[in-house]
Amino acid sequence: MEIATFKNHTPHPLNIYAPDTPDVVSDPEQGLLRTIEVAGQAARLTMDEQGNPFAVDGIPAQDVLYGRDAALPPEEPGVGIIVSLVSGLASAGGRGDIFVPYREVRNSAGTVIGCRALARPRTQ
Structure with a gap:
C-alpha cells in the first residue's frame, strides 16, 4: 500500500521534527517541520481483567489480557494511521x-515533544 497522507490517532497532536534535530531541544520550535493534529478517537488496546486482584509486596496487581484495538478506523487507500507504540505493536x-x-x-525536562520519523512496526 502506498501512503500519501496520515491521520493521527494518538491522544495528542504529533510534532514532526527534521531528521537532524538533536535528541533534546531547549526550544520546541527548533527543527519543527509540522504538527499532525488528532484526527479521531485515540487508538487504545482492549483490556480484560483475568481472575482476582492480588498484591505483591503490598502493591496491587492484576492479570490483564490485552487485545487488539477495536477503535482503529478501517483501512483507506493512501492513508497511514499513526498510533501509540503499544497499539502499533499489537x-x-x-x-x-x-x-x-x-x-x-525531548525537551530539556525529558518529556517527549515529538519525533523525527515514523516507523511501521513489525514483529518477528
Whole structure:
C-alpha cells in the first residue's frame, strides 16, 4: 500500500521534527517541520481483567489480557494511521497502514515533544 497522507490517532497532536534535530531541544520550535493534529478517537488496546486482584509486596496487581484495538478506523487507500507504540505493536503484521512515532525528540525536562520519523512496526 502506498501512503500519501496520515491521520493521527494518538491522544495528542504529533510534532514532526527534521531528521537532524538533536535528541533534546531547549526550544520546541527548533527543527519543527509540522504538527499532525488528532484526527479521531485515540487508538487504545482492549483490556480484560483475568481472575482476582492480588498484591505483591503490598502493591496491587492484576492479570490483564490485552487485545487488539477495536477503535482503529478501517483501512483507506493512501492513508497511514499513526498510533501509540503499544497499539502499533499489537497491530503489527495485521495491517500495512499502521505507523508509530520513531526517533523521539525531548525537551530539556525529558518529556517527549515529538519525533523525527515514523516507523511501521513489525514483529518477528
